[in-house]
Amino acid sequence: MQKGILGRKVGMTQIFTDDSEAIPVTVIEAGPCVVVQKKTSQVDGYSSLQIGFGEKRERLFNKPIKGHFEKANLKPSRFLREIKIEDAESYEVGQEIKADIFNTGDQVDVVGTSKGRGFAGTIKRHNFHRGPMTHGSNNHRRPGSAGAMGPAKIFKGRKMPGHLGVDRVTVQNLEVMKVDVEKNLLAVKGAIPGPKGGLVLIKNSVKAK
Numbered sequence: 001m002q003k004g005i006l007g008r009k010v011g012m013t014q015i016f017t018d019d020s021e022a023i024p025v026t027v028i029e030a031g032p033c034v035v036v037q038k039k040t041s042q043v044d045g046y047s048s049l050q051i052g053f054g055e056k057r058e059r060l061f062n063k064p065i066k067g068h069f070e071k072a073n074l075k076p077s078r079f080l081r082e083i084k085i086e087d088a089e090s091y092e093v094g095q096e097i098k099a100d101i102f103n104t105g106d107q108v109d110v111v112g113t114s115k116g117r118g119f120a121g122t123i124k125r126h127n128f129h130r131g132p133m134t135h136g137s138n139n140h141r142r143p144g145s146a147g148a149m150g151p152a153k154i155f156k157g158r159k160m161p162g163h164l165g166v167d168r169v170t171v172q173n174l175e176v177m178k179v180d181v182e183k184n185l186l187a188v189k190g191a192i193p194g195p196k197g198g199l200v201l202i203k204n205s206v207k208a209k
Contacts, residue, residue, distance in 0.1 A: 004203035006053035052077025107208035112194035120164035
């Protein structure tokens with residue numbers, strides 16, 4: 001069964017197993033989210049849910065967003081995302097989705113936005129090697145030759161300096177190590193993309209057996 005929830009990245013810590021093994025985990029504040037709209041295959045051609053998460057001052061929303069939430073008789077949420085779910089008809093508008101949709105041991109995929117690194121060179125951006133650092137080299141951190149003289153142009157896809165980060169990144173097959181239903185917290189094994197406080201989408205893994 002497909003399921004998903006929005007959340008915020010709280011930070012990283014570690015938990016210990018019964019065998020005293022330290023496991024690095026990322027703590028995620030998962031929900032509560034509210035169902036704003038459901039789309040069915042009979043009406044819309046596919047099945048999905050629109051869910052809202054987080055709070056924001058109401059005067060900061062524009063009229064189209066306010067009208068969309070008023071149609072569902074709900075208070076506007078800071079974030080609004082759509083998740084494809086096969087059994088969308090089993091949900092009701094206004095229903096809350098909490099962290100208890102996941103259990104310890106579940107395999108999940110986490111989608112986030114990577115940290116922005118600004119303008120970066122080829123060493124940081126593409127893992128290029130640097131040149132010799134001896135005197136007279138004149139090629140320490142430069143990208144090097146960009147192409148032959150024949151074409152007289154730079155071909156698309158050439159690895160060069162440029163903007164790094166702020167990309168949509170999905171980390172697959174992470175294990176849920178702990179679920180705190182009262183505080184709506186998930187402890188997921190390993191690292192997830194984005195800064196502390198960043199928005200993430202947690203959904204059941206597409207590769208899990």
